[in-house]
Amino acid sequence: MPELPEVEIIARQLREEVVGRRITQARVLWDRAVQGMEARAFEADVAERAIIGVGRRAKYLLLTLGAADGVAATDDSAPAAGSAMPTDLAANVTDATNDADERVLIIHRRMSGNVILVGPDELAAGAEAFDPYTRVDFTLDDGWHLVFSDPRKFGRVALITPDALPAYFAAIGPEPLEAAFTAEALSARLANRRGPIKATLLDQSVIAGLGNIYADEALFRARIHPLRPANSLTPDELRALRDGIQGALETGVAHGGVTFGRHRDIHNEAGTNLAHVEAYQRTGQPCLRCGAPIRRIVVGQRGTHYCPECQRLP
DNA sequence: CTATAAACCTGCTGGC
DNA sequence: TGCCAGCAGGTTTATA
Numbered sequence: 001m002p003e004l005p006e007v008e009i010i011a012r013q014l015r016e017e018v019v020g021r022r023i024t025q026a027r028v029l030w031d032r033a034v035q036g037m038e039a040r041a042f043e044a045d046v047a048e049r050a051i052i053g054v055g056r057r058a059k060y061l062l063l064t065l066g067a068a069d070g071v072a073a074t075d076d077s078a079p080a081a082g083s084a085m086p087t088d089l090a091a092n093v094t095d096a097t098n099d100a101d102e103r104v105l106i107i108h109r110r111m112s113g114n115v116i117l118v119g120p121d122e123l124a125a126g127a128e129a130f131d132p133y134t135r136v137d138f139t140l141d142d143g144w145h146l147v148f149s150d151p152r153k154f155g156r157v158a159l160i161t162p163d164a165l166p167a168y169f170a171a172i173g174p175e176p177l178e179a180a181f182t183a184e185a186l187s188a189r190l191a192n193r194r195g196p197i198k199a200t201l202l203d204q205s206v207i208a209g210l211g212n213i214y215a216d217e218a219l220f221r222a223r224i225h226p227l228r229p230a231n232s233l234t235p236d237e238l239r240a241l242r243d244g245i246q247g248a249l250e251t252g253v254a255h256g257g258v259t260f261g262r263h264r265d266i267h268n269e270a271g272t273n274l275a276h277v278e279a280y281q282r283t284g285q286p287c288l289r290c291g292a293p294i295r296r297i298v299v300g301q302r303g304t305h306y307c308p309e310c311q312r313l314p
Numbered sequence: 315c316t317a318t319a320a321a322c323c324t325g326c327t328g329g330c
Numbered sequence: 331t332g333c334c335a336g337c338a339g340g341t342t343t344a345t346a
Contacts, residue, residue, distance in 0.1 A: 003339065059340080110340050112324080133324090152323045154340065195317060204341080212339050261339060262325095280339085301319070303337080 002109045004059060004176070004209030005252030006263050006271070010115050011056040013266045014063070017117055022050040022141040023065070029128065033135040033148070035156040042159055046138070049103060058172045058208035060108050061115065064162070067101035099162045106158040106168070107148060113155030117266040118145045151262070173207045176245050183239040190230040190238075197233070198226035199300030201245075210245065213258060213280045216305045217248035220279035225311045226297070226304045251276050279305045 002010075026046035031039035046065065053064035107115060116131070120143040123130050127137040131149045136157055138146040148157060160168060173189060174181055189207060193200045200206055201215040210218065219226055221244030224237055233241065256271030257263050264270060278288050282305060283296040292309040 006339085108340085111338070112340095150323095151325065152338090154323065156341090192316075199317085202340085214339090258339075263339075300317090302339095 002059060002113070002257070002263055003211035003214050003252070004056075004249055005214070005273070006257035007056050007059050007061055007109070007209075008253050009257050009265055009271065011054050011061055014061075014115070014117075015054040017266065018051050018063075018140065018146065019054060020051065021144075023047065023138050023146075024141050025139040027127070027137040027139075028135070029137065030135040030153060033150070033153070033155060033157055035158040037159065042157070045103065045159055046105065052102075057169055057175070058204060059211070060106055060169075063105040063107070065103045065105055069101070102162050103159050104162055104165060106156075106160065108156050109150070110152070110154035110156070112152040112262050113148060113150035114262065114264045114268075115266055116147045116149060116264060116268050118147050118268075120144065123147075171205050173203075173205050175208050176210065177249060181242065181246070183235065183242045186242050186245075187233075187235075187238050190233065193230035195230060196227045196299050197224060197230045197241075198302075198304050200230035202300065202302065207245070209249065212302050212304075213277065214245070214248045214252060216280045217251075217278060218244040219311065220244070220306060221247055223310050225313045226299050226306050227313060279307065281305065 023046055026043045028034055028039040028043055033039075034042045037045075045068075048068045049065035051063050052066045055062040055064070107113075109115065112133075113135075118127075118130055123145050127134040127145060127147055131147060133149045133151040134147050135150050135153070135155065136148040138148075140146065148155065158168075174185065186207075190197075190200060193206070198215055198219060201210050201218065202212065216226070218241060222237060222240035224233065224241060224244075252258070252271075252273050255273040255276055256265060256269075258271055258273045258277070279294055282294040284293050286292065287294055287307040287310060290307065290309045292307055294305055295308050297304050297306075
């Protein structure tokens with residue numbers, strides 16, 4: 001469900017709403033939602049920590065938590081809205097006076113996960129009553145709750161020390177919305193890839209943050225057939241693809257993410273990007289450029305939508 | 315190393 | 331109306 005734009009939306013909202021709040025309690029309702037440690041240990045280590053920063057890397061949501069002694073570390077490196085990149089976290093790591101006591105709470109929503117901020121009134125009957133798919137329930141010091149809901153149970157939370165961040169993301173490719181993501185950089189990432197470009201765009205070690213929707217959208221914008229070998233693109237096509245990737249993602253962010261499916265923002269509201277999707281799930285409907293019916297094929301086990309006229313194989 | 319398939323889960327949709 | 335196969339926006343693991 002959530003790809004880069006949907007996670008970015010959540011990160012921005014959380015930055016406005018929960019930075020400065022303290023997590024008084026963490027309750028894991030489905031133990032396997034916790035990655036890398038026992039659920040009870042996770043609960044114990046999260047409790048009484050203040051949220052001092054919010055970031056995003058790829059499709060991962062990152063909440064920097066202060067020491068649990070009740071005195072939150074000063075957040076001199078609070079990320080500005082819209083720049084929740086690893087550089088901010090790196091700054092946190094180097095600037096903080098007591099990083100050894102800090103933690104990074106990592107949340108990945110996978111297919112069906114949502115992170116929702118819920119008021120005390122709504123939660124009066126309990127998190128399970130509010131949402132039967134609640135997997136982790138964080139109580140904040142102002143009485144609100146951060147609820148991680150996930151029907152399909154694919155989503156995961158993890159808690160690591162800041163110095164473990166580089167290793168955690170060692171296998172994740174570059175952020176496509178950063179200035180360094182040029183056509184040349186994209187070309188280098190695709191150089192040894194002979195598989196179909198659509199499948200390669202979904203490989204998070206090649207590029208971070210693209211999922212099935214935005215991969216289709218990026219290829220549609222760039223007029224590139226999804227089955228083209230990734231390393232066969234011309235310089236012009238590489239430029240078009242870079243622009244297509246950034247354009248599709250930025251459009252997604254601008255409209256709060258996709259409308260269909262289960263994606264919700266932290267206020268449990270759907271996004272409005274449905275009207276701005278040009279290829280994804282438009283099978284049989286006319287191409288917005290040429291009118292030809294959009295076709296659906298399967299590439300790398302994933303449904304793939306493209307215009308057979310605008311996106312041709314050579 | 316690259317590439318493909320299966321596995322992890324549950325809910326929803328469409329066809330019969 | 332009711333049932334069931336098939337499908338779903340992601341990642342990890344196992345196998346070629």
